[in-house]
Amino acid sequence: MPAIGIDLGTTNSCVAVFRNGRVEIIANDLGNRVTPSYISFARGERQVGEAAKEDSTENYENTLYQIKRLIGRTYDDPSVQADMKLWGFTVINDDNKPKIPVVNSSKGDLFCPEQISAMILEEMKNTAEAFLGETVTDAVITVPAYFNDAQRKATSDAGVIAGLNVIGMINEPTAAAVAYGLDRQSENERNVLIFDLGGGTFDVTIVKITGHKFDVKATGGDTHLGGEDFDNTLLEYFVSEFKQKHGEDISENKRALNRLRVACEGAKRKLSSTTQAKVQLDALQDGYDFRSNISRAKFENLNYNFFERVFDTVKNTLSDSGLKKENIDDVVLVGGSTRIPKIREMLGKYFDNIELKRTINPDEAVAYGAAAYAFALGSDEDPALKGFVLEDVIPLSIGIRMYDGTMGFVIPRKTKIPTKLWETWHTSEDNQTTVSFKIYEGERTLAEENHFLGEFTISGIPPAPRKKGQGNVLLEINACGILHVKVIEKITKNSNEITIAGAKGRLSDSEIKRMVQEAVKFRKRDQELKQRSDARNALEDYAYTVKEGVDQKHLTRQQRESIMSKVTEILQWLDINMTELPERSEIEAKKRELERVVE
Structure with missing residues (x-):
C-alpha cells in the first residue's frame, strides 16, 4: 500500500506519491495539480476545491477557506479576531475554541477547524486513490516550520478524522529542500536557503544538502504572513x-x-x-x-511592512544558522507569493544579486518532498532515494515554568528531532506533596510570555524539607514535532505523563473519536448524494434521448403523444426538484415509468 505526501495549504492543497523511482504529482478530477482549500455547503451537498471556491461569492456564509489560519488557535487569539472581520463565514466562541456554524440544506452544523481541514485531507486522499486504483491510508502531512505544538497536534488530529494514518509530519520548507535536492541529483555539499512564502504562512529554512542527506541548520518563520x-x-x-x-x-x-x-x-x-x-x-x-x-x-x-517582516525573518534565520549570506550557495523560491516581483527583487538584492532558483514548481515542491519522505519512512527501498537521511530541528525552545515564574529551558530551539532530554526537579516548599508542571514553548524569560502548551500534576510525594523532594522530568519530541512529557518522583517512583494535548483549545480523544464517526457519516451522505445525482442525470439523459428519437420510430400518433406527454411530465418534475434532490429510489421509479411508456 503506497504512502502519500499531502501539502495542506492555506490557499491550495496538493498531493503526491513516490513510485517507480520518481515522485508523481496527482491531478484532481478536473485535471488540476493543485486544489483550492475551500469547502462549501449548499442544498444538502458538500463541495470541495474548485466548485466550492466558485460558490464563495454567492454562498459566502457557508463557504469556508483559510482554515489553516484557525487550526490549533484559540478564539481569543488576536490573529483570529482580526481575520474574522474579513471572512464571509461566521466564527463563534465555544469555550475559547473557534467553531464555524454552517447551514447545510435546512439543517445547521457546527464544525471545528480540524473537521474542515479533515475534509480537505479526505479530498486529497480520494484524489490519490482514484489515481492509484487502490486504498490509501498512510500519509505524511506538511506543516509550516513555525507551527507550534498545538497547531501540529491539531493538524495530526485532522488527518485521523480524515481516515488517514499520519506516519509523519514534515516542515514545509524542509519538504521543499528535499524536492530541490532530489531534482539536482548532486553529491556536492551545498548550503541552501529555502524561501517559502505561500498563501497564509511564511518560512525560511537553511539546509545543508549532501547527496540525499538533508541537515537542517536553522528555521524561522511566521504562521500568519502570506x-x-x-x-x-x-x-x-x-x-x-x-x-x-x-x-x-x-x-x-x-x-x-x-x-x-x-x-x-x-x-x-x-x-x-x-x-x-x-x-x-x-x-x-x-x-x-x-x-x-x-x-x-x-x-x-x-x-x-509585510515585505520588511519577511526580510527580518531571513536575517534572523541566517544569524541562527551561524552562516553568513556569502555562505549560502542557493536560494530556492517556494510558494505562490514568491511570484511577486518586489519579493524577488528584494531577495536578489539582499543576496548580492545571486540567481534565485526556480527550477522546482513553487506550488508543487512541498507535496513533492512530502511524498519522497513518506516513501523513505516505509520499508521499501528505491535506488533513487538511496542513502536518504533527513535531520530536522524544532523552531522554538521547550521549557517548564519555574517556581519564580521564569522559563526553565529544557530543549533549546534548533535541537535535532526526534529528541528526548531529562531534567531534574525539586520541591519548592517544605512538606510539599504535589507538584504542578506547566509546559511552554518560546524564547522569553518569563514563562507566561511564552506559548502555553499544557500542565499536569504529580502527587504522593513524601513530605520533606524544601528541595529534598525531587525527581526527573522527560521531555520527548517525536519526528512530527509533537511533544510528550513524563515525570517520575525519585522515592516512591510515582509518575505521570501526557502527550501535550490537554491544553485549552485542543481536542480530546473522545472528541476526535466523535469527529471520526461524523466524517464517516459525511462520507456516506456524500456517496448517497452522488448516487442521487447520477440517477437524476441518467433520468434526464434518457428523457432527452427519447424526446430526440421519437420521430425516428414507427409509431402511431397516439403512441407518439403518449410518450411526449410522459417526457414533458418527467422534465417538469426534474425542474421542480432541481434544488432538493429526491431519493434515488424515487428517481429510478420515474425512469421505470418512462421506460414502460416507451416499451
Whole structure:
C-alpha cells in the first residue's frame, strides 16, 4: 500500500506519491495539480476545491477557506479576531475554541477547524486513490516550520478524522529542500536557503544538502504572513476608496466583501506580470458599481511592512544558522507569493544579486518532498532515494515554568528531532506533596510570555524539607514535532505523563473519536448524494434521448403523444426538484415509468 505526501495549504492543497523511482504529482478530477482549500455547503451537498471556491461569492456564509489560519488557535487569539472581520463565514466562541456554524440544506452544523481541514485531507486522499486504483491510508502531512505544538497536534488530529494514518509530519520548507535536492541529483555539499512564502504562512529554512542527506541548520518563520495578507491590504484599500466615492461603508456587507476579495486576489496575481490592474464590480452595494485601478507600485507600497517582516525573518534565520549570506550557495523560491516581483527583487538584492532558483514548481515542491519522505519512512527501498537521511530541528525552545515564574529551558530551539532530554526537579516548599508542571514553548524569560502548551500534576510525594523532594522530568519530541512529557518522583517512583494535548483549545480523544464517526457519516451522505445525482442525470439523459428519437420510430400518433406527454411530465418534475434532490429510489421509479411508456 503506497504512502502519500499531502501539502495542506492555506490557499491550495496538493498531493503526491513516490513510485517507480520518481515522485508523481496527482491531478484532481478536473485535471488540476493543485486544489483550492475551500469547502462549501449548499442544498444538502458538500463541495470541495474548485466548485466550492466558485460558490464563495454567492454562498459566502457557508463557504469556508483559510482554515489553516484557525487550526490549533484559540478564539481569543488576536490573529483570529482580526481575520474574522474579513471572512464571509461566521466564527463563534465555544469555550475559547473557534467553531464555524454552517447551514447545510435546512439543517445547521457546527464544525471545528480540524473537521474542515479533515475534509480537505479526505479530498486529497480520494484524489490519490482514484489515481492509484487502490486504498490509501498512510500519509505524511506538511506543516509550516513555525507551527507550534498545538497547531501540529491539531493538524495530526485532522488527518485521523480524515481516515488517514499520519506516519509523519514534515516542515514545509524542509519538504521543499528535499524536492530541490532530489531534482539536482548532486553529491556536492551545498548550503541552501529555502524561501517559502505561500498563501497564509511564511518560512525560511537553511539546509545543508549532501547527496540525499538533508541537515537542517536553522528555521524561522511566521504562521500568519502570506498572500492572503496582501489580498487583505488591497481589500481594506478598496473598501476605503468605495466609501470615499459613494459614502457607503461595505465593511459589514459580507457578500460585497467576498466579491471584492476575489477581485483583489485576481488583481494581485495580474500585478505579478503587469504594472497595472483593474478592479471592476457591478452593483457592489446599494446599486453602486465599483471601478478602480491599482498599480504595482501602489500594491508594493501598501504591503511594504509585510515585505520588511519577511526580510527580518531571513536575517534572523541566517544569524541562527551561524552562516553568513556569502555562505549560502542557493536560494530556492517556494510558494505562490514568491511570484511577486518586489519579493524577488528584494531577495536578489539582499543576496548580492545571486540567481534565485526556480527550477522546482513553487506550488508543487512541498507535496513533492512530502511524498519522497513518506516513501523513505516505509520499508521499501528505491535506488533513487538511496542513502536518504533527513535531520530536522524544532523552531522554538521547550521549557517548564519555574517556581519564580521564569522559563526553565529544557530543549533549546534548533535541537535535532526526534529528541528526548531529562531534567531534574525539586520541591519548592517544605512538606510539599504535589507538584504542578506547566509546559511552554518560546524564547522569553518569563514563562507566561511564552506559548502555553499544557500542565499536569504529580502527587504522593513524601513530605520533606524544601528541595529534598525531587525527581526527573522527560521531555520527548517525536519526528512530527509533537511533544510528550513524563515525570517520575525519585522515592516512591510515582509518575505521570501526557502527550501535550490537554491544553485549552485542543481536542480530546473522545472528541476526535466523535469527529471520526461524523466524517464517516459525511462520507456516506456524500456517496448517497452522488448516487442521487447520477440517477437524476441518467433520468434526464434518457428523457432527452427519447424526446430526440421519437420521430425516428414507427409509431402511431397516439403512441407518439403518449410518450411526449410522459417526457414533458418527467422534465417538469426534474425542474421542480432541481434544488432538493429526491431519493434515488424515487428517481429510478420515474425512469421505470418512462421506460414502460416507451416499451
